[in-house]
Amino acid sequence: xxxxxxxxxxxxxxxxxxxxxxxxxxxxxxxxxxxxxxxxxxxxxxxxxxxxxxxxxxxxxxxxxxxxxxxxxxxxxxxxxxxxxxxxxxxxxxxxxxxxxxxxxxxxxxxxxxxxxxxxxxxxxxxxxxxxxxxxxxxxxxxxxxxxxxxxxxxxxxxxxxxxxxxxxxxxxxxxxxxxxxxxxxxxxxxxxxxxxxxxxxxxxxxxxxxxxxxxxxxxxxxxxxxxxxxxxxxxxxxxxxxxxxxxxxxxxxxxxxxxxxxxxxxxxxxxxxxxxxxxxxxxxxxxxxxxxxxxxxxxxxxxxxxxxxxxxxxxxxxxxxxxxxxxxxxxxxxxxxxxxxxxxxxxxxxxxxxxxxxxxxxxxxxxxxxxxxxxxxxxxxxxxxxxxxxxxxxxxxxxxxxxxxxxxxxxxxxxxxxxxxxxxxxxxxxxxxxxxxxxxxxxxxxxxxxxxxxxxxxxxxxxxxxxxxxxxxxxxxxxxxxxxxxxxxxxxxxxxxxxxxxxxxxxxxxxxxxxxxxxxxxxxxxxxxxxxxxxxxxxxxxxxxxxxxxxxxxxxxxxxxxxxxxxxxxxxxxxxxxxxxxxxxxxxxxxxxxxxxxxxxxxxxxxxxxxxxxxxxxxxxxxxxxxxxxxxxxxxxxxxxxxxxxxxxxxxxxxxxxxxxxxxxxxxxxxxxxxxxxxxxxxxxxxxxxxxxxxxxxxxxxxxxxxxxxxxxxx
Numbered sequence: 001x002x003x004x005x006x007x008x009x010x011x012x013x014x015x016x017x018x019x020x021x022x023x024x025x026x027x028x029x030x031x032x033x034x035x036x037x038x039x040x041x042x043x044x045x046x047x048x049x050x051x052x053x054x055x056x057x058x059x060x061x062x063x064x065x066x067x068x069x070x071x072x073x074x075x076x077x078x079x080x081x082x083x084x085x086x087x088x089x090x091x092x093x094x095x096x097x098x099x100x101x102x103x104x105x106x107x108x109x110x111x112x113x114x115x116x117x118x119x120x121x122x123x124x125x126x127x128x129x130x131x132x133x134x135x136x137x138x139x140x141x142x143x144x145x146x147x148x149x150x151x152x153x154x155x156x157x158x159x160x161x162x163x164x165x166x167x168x169x170x171x172x173x174x175x176x177x178x179x180x181x182x183x184x185x186x187x188x189x190x191x192x193x194x195x196x197x198x199x200x201x202x203x204x205x206x207x208x209x210x211x212x213x214x215x216x217x218x219x220x221x222x223x224x225x226x227x228x229x230x231x232x233x234x235x236x237x238x239x240x241x242x243x244x245x246x247x248x249x250x251x252x253x254x255x256x257x258x259x260x261x262x263x264x265x266x267x268x269x270x271x272x273x274x275x276x277x278x279x280x281x282x283x284x285x286x287x288x289x290x291x292x293x294x295x296x297x298x299x300x301x302x303x304x305x306x307x308x309x310x311x312x313x314x315x316x317x318x319x320x321x322x323x324x325x326x327x328x329x330x331x332x333x334x335x336x337x338x339x340x341x342x343x344x345x346x347x348x349x350x351x352x353x354x355x356x357x358x359x360x361x362x363x364x365x366x367x368x369x370x371x372x373x374x375x376x377x378x379x380x381x382x383x384x385x386x387x388x389x390x391x392x393x394x395x396x397x398x399x400x401x402x403x404x405x406x407x408x409x410x411x412x413x414x415x416x417x418x419x420x421x422x423x424x425x426x427x428x429x430x431x432x433x434x435x436x437x438x439x440x441x442x443x444x445x446x447x448x449x450x451x452x453x454x455x456x457x458x459x460x461x462x463x464x465x466x467x468x469x470x471x472x473x474x475x476x477x478x479x480x481x482x483x484x485x486x487x488x489x490x491x492x493x494x495x496x497x498x499x500x501x502x503x504x505x506x507x508x509x510x511x512x513x514x515x516x517x518x519x520x521x522x523x524x525x526x527x528x529x530x531x532x533x534x535x536x537x538x539x540x541x542x543x544x545x546x547x548x549x550x551x552x553x554x555x556x557x558x559x560x561x562x563x564x565x566x567x568x569x570x571x572x573x574x575x576x577x578x579x580x581x582x583x584x585x586x587x588x589x590x591x592x593x594x595x596x597x598x599x600x601x602x603x604x605x606x607x608x609x610x611x612x613x614x615x616x617x618x619x620x621x622x623x624x625x626x627x628x629x630x631x632x633x634x635x636x637x638x639x640x641x642x643x644x645x646x647x648x649x650x651x652x653x654x655x656x657x658x659x660x661x662x663x664x665x666x667x668x669x670x671x672x673x674x675x676x677x678x679x680x681x682x683x684x685x686x687x688x689x690x691x692x693x694x695x696x697x698x699x700x701x702x703x704x705x706x707x708x709x710x711x712x713x714x715x716x
């Protein structure tokens with residue numbers, strides 16, 4: 001365990017200061033490790049030689065120790081402490097080595113309460129402190145030189161008067177410092193400032209603000225010692241001078257800038273007067289602050305009084321029509337970023353009464369910062385509401401003319417010009433997509449005889465009614481019905497296979513018959529009928545639209561020469577299996593395919609039977625069987641449908657088909673609607689074509705070949 005003496009040695013050895021203890025005659029009795037290292041580094045005696053050496057003798061007999069301090073004054077100071085004449089003694093000295101400059105402070109004092117009457121000698125390294133003092137003195141000298149020689153006027157105010165100034169101040173005030181120092185700021189100012197306030201009151205207020213906030217910058221009019229006035233920008237910052245609060249002020253002569261601003265303002269008034277004389281409004285915007293001035297005419301244009309709108313950019317932004325907001329902001333930003341050379345934009349601005357006016361806005365940047373950033377922008381607003389109204393009227397007129405140019409004047413559907421345009425577009429699109437394109441062309445049977453018997457007025461009405469019927473059968477957005485010429489019509493059916501095209505053709509043929517327009521000059525039927533050609537093709541770049549039209553036109557000729565009131569078709573499509581084929585008499589019929597089988601013999605046989613009876617109904621309709629014979633076929637078909645639905649539901653329930661409930665509901669709906677159509681036919685209020693369309697296509701084709709496929713997996 002360490003004794004007290006050993007612990008003290010450890011503590012002293014841990015210190016960076018060089019510590020020695022001497023007795024009352026100056027003999028060294030103890031040195032710490034730092035003292036030993038210092039001696040060794042500077043060529044002083046080794047550790048074994050320090051104890052017993054008289055430190056006073058070293059100081060007396062040597063003028064320096066490795067160029068350190070030491071001399072008679074140092075030894076005398078130590079003796080004064082030993083003799084009790086002073087409590088302590090301090091001495092600063094340099095002790096440089098080859099690699100750096102160093103300073104130390106020697107401190108000598110008695111060890112309080114030491115029974116042996118010993119004294120402590122300590123050497124502290126004060127190099128950093130000395131370097132800081134030197135830098136401070138150098139900095140103060142530099143600042144003094146800067147203060148005296150600066151081109152800006154510098155003045156110091158304390159206790160409300162100028163206590164110092166530099167040479168630039170003397171030049172600016174055209175006098176010497178003796179005429180400035182000791183005077184308050186207001187005595188070097190006119191009685192009143194440009195804002196009408198007394199200089200004394202305004203100066204007191206601005207000095208007070210600077211003392212409270214630490215800084216204040218403002219413009220001021222000073223009076224030179226020769227009596228002339230000039231404008232300055234004054235910057236005041238608080239400081240401490242000789243322990244008292246003071247103000248450091250900087251003056252910059254801005255007389256030329258103020259005069260230029262006044263000249264620009266005067267020029268701006270003339271410019272504004274010239275523009276507003278033409279009826280345009282003027283705006284002037286500070287891009288950095290958003291402060292924007294609007295001319296009286298600018299406000300009047302929107303129905304506002306001069307004091308209704310504040311000088312802020314937001315006042316303008318808030319009035320832009322919501323639909324135009326992003327367009328206007330993007331146009332402005334593109335111009336400010338340099339992406340466009342001019343700022344010109346048309347948009348709507350809200351008036352005071354809530355209405356909107358169309359505005360043509362032009363603008364340009366008139367002031368930029370040193371780095372090129374836009375600072376100020378001016379521009380004009382022109383009311384173009386009337387011009388926009390005229391443009392809109394012209395657009396509407398042109399649109400109407402365009403519609404008229406592609407619309408058949410008699411029937412109201414598309415004309416030949418429109419048909420050719422759309423066919424060219426769809427042909428190109430189908431070449432790219434590879435989908436099938438179908439065309440239907442039809443000609444009214446014996447239409448010349450109709451005109452001869454009923455007159456051209458009735459003929460025109462007949463064409464209008466037929467056009468409406470055709471349009472009602474081609475209802476998809478992409479479908480087009482057109483009057484191709486005279487009594488000939490054509491339909492474009494995009495992305496439609498042969499099955500779909502023939503179905504639409506039959507729907508058109510039946511719809512024309514359903515019109516029941518008498519035609520006593522016809523040798524085909526008692527009413528107006530039509531012959532139709534249908535072509536489905538895969539479009540290629542080598543095959544032109546005209547060639548497709550020629551193909552379907554030949555089919556139309558075959559239909560007319562084959563007895564009229566019929567459909568002739570030819571497919572050049574993808575070659576998929578179709579549920580439609582032709583009789584030997586060229587009538588369309590439903591044909592059963594093995595791919596339609598579900599795997600249950602009863603259901604498959606019933607489906608085949610429904611196909612057969614549907615074909616019988618189709619033949620009766622096409623050959624114009626008497627109504628009584630047609631009714632028998634309809635009744636037979638409905639009875640077969642009723643029995644089939646019943647048997648099918650029983651089978652589906654037994655095999656656990658989960659959709660049985662919805663399937664049965666659909667059966668009930670179809671049967672109910674079929675019975676209603678049958679009653680209408682018997683009452684002569686519905687054509688056989690409409691009945692066939694529902695029973696053959698919706699019940700047999702759509703339901704049996706579509707919805708029934710949902711249960712195939714449950715009964716196989």
